[in-house]
Amino acid sequence: MIGRLNHVAIAVKDLDAGARIYRDTLGATLSPPLPQPEHGVTVIFVELPNSKIELLEPLGEGSPITAFLERNPGGGIHHVCYEVDDILAARDRLVAQGARILGSGEPKIGAHGKPVLFLHPKDFLGTLVELEQV
Amino acid sequence: MIGRLNHVAIAVKDLDAGARIYRDTLGATLSPPLPQPEHGVTVIFVELPNSKIELLEPLGEGSPITAFLERNPGGGIHHVCYEVDDILAARDRLVAQGARILGSGEPKIGAHGKPVLFLHPKDFLGTLVELEQV
Numbered sequence: 709m710i711g712r713l714n715h716v717a718i719a720v721k722d723l724d725a726g727a728r729i730y731r732d733t734l735g736a737t738l739s740p741p742l743p744q745p746e747h748g749v750t751v752i753f754v755e756l757p758n759s760k761i762e763l764l765e766p767l768g769e770g771s772p773i774t775a776f777l778e779r780n781p782g783g784g785i786h787h788v789c790y791e792v793d794d795i796l797a798a799r800d801r802l803v804a805q806g807a808r809i810l811g812s813g814e815p816k817i818g819a820h821g822k823p824v825l826f827l828h829p830k831d832f833l834g835t836l837v838e839l840e841q842v
Numbered sequence: 843m844i845g846r847l848n849h850v851a852i853a854v855k856d857l858d859a860g861a862r863i864y865r866d867t868l869g870a871t872l873s874p875p876l877p878q879p880e881h882g883v884t885v886i887f888v889e890l891p892n893s894k895i896e897l898l899e900p901l902g903e904g905s906p907i908t909a910f911l912e913r914n915p916g917g918g919i920h921h922v923c924y925e926v927d928d929i930l931a932a933r934d935r936l937v938a939q940g941a942r943i944l945g946s947g948e949p950k951i952g953a954h955g956k957p958v959l960f961l962h963p964k965d966f967l968g969t970l971v972e973l974e975q976v
Contacts, residue, residue: 709869713893716850716922718967726967733939733965734924735843756924758892759847763967784968785919788850790868790890805867831867833852833860833897834918 709798710790714840715753715760719773719786723750723765726783730754730763741765747819748772762819787826787836795823795841807831815841843932844924848974849887849894853907853920857884857899860917864888864897875899881953882906896953921960921970929957929975941965949975 720726723741730736730752739753748771754761764786766774776786792798795815803809808828818824818840827837854860857875864870864886873887882905888895898920900908910920926932929949937943942962952958952974961971 710890712891713847713850713895716847718969720967729966733936733941735935756844757846761847761922780968782964782968785922788895788919801869802867807867830916831863833854833863834914834916835852 709801710792710839711842712791713759714789714791714838714842715762716788717762717764717786717838718783719764719776719780720783721765721777721781723752723763726763726765727752730761736761743767744819749819751819787838789824789838789840791842792839793841795825795839798839798841799825802827843935844926844973845976846925847893848923848925848972848976849896850922851896851898851920851972852917853898853910853914854917855899855911855915857886857897860897860899861886864895870895877901878953883953885953921972923958923972923974925976926973927975929959929973932973933959936961 727738731738737755741750741752743750748767749764750767752763764773808831810826810828815823815825823841825839829836861872865872871889875884875886877884879902882901883898884901886897898907942965944960949957949959957975959973963970
């Protein structure tokens with residue numbers, strides 16, 4: 709069911725500092741910062757040949773990564789995102805197997821303008837998993 | 843400097859349970875379990891079209907993932923691995939910029955039979971980073 713590893717998201721308190729590490733220290737190619745107020749984050753994409761890393765900084769009140777950064781003040785891997793062809797079919801398959809979908813269970817339009825869902829980390833090896841329909 | 847995202851490693855206490863989640867629930871293609879006593883882990887590779895997930899279970903005494911699993915008993919993302927062309931040049935560039943290499947600082951032969959180094963999570967956004975020469 710799952711397809712490509714779309715991205716790995718790393719939450720950071722300071723996006724400029726995070727960008728310096730990936731651009732200057734690790735020598736990767738980065739996008740400019742992209743504020744996404746509807747998702748409560750500002751994002752920089754680290755473009756790798758086969759996938760990407762998303763550096764996420766909280767934006768505004770109630771950012772979904774604030775609590776994570778309180779637990780992990782130095783930053784850390786926040787989630788992984790796998791691509792699926794049909795997000796409703798994927799959801800129904802997961803629910804039928806007892807896995808929990810976060811939130812309402814209905815897909816939302818994610819950071820790339822495509823439908824996404826998040827799966828409960830306790831059902832997926834302690835890993836927050838995003839599914840994105842591509 | 844960094845190239846492809848070679849893999850994301852997820853540490854689990856129970857590799858069979860981890861395999862069931864990725865094979866049965868998420869519908870991915872998995873390798874058979876591969877014991878790697880010299881690395882203190884048994885590995886299952888989850889083959890994705892563009893990268894892979896490595897499920898790691900502790901093997902033997904003093905496994906390098908034991909402490910992580912004590913802190914994260916439900917499992918969790920342990921590290922990410924980026925490919926580099928020249929691991930000694932990469933190391934020297936990182937050290938010159940003040941980044942810390944774990945262990946002796948000399949590459950070891952990793953789980954794929956290629957030279958690897960691990961970078962200090964505190965210097966890389968709370969993320970344990972493996973570099974692998976390909």
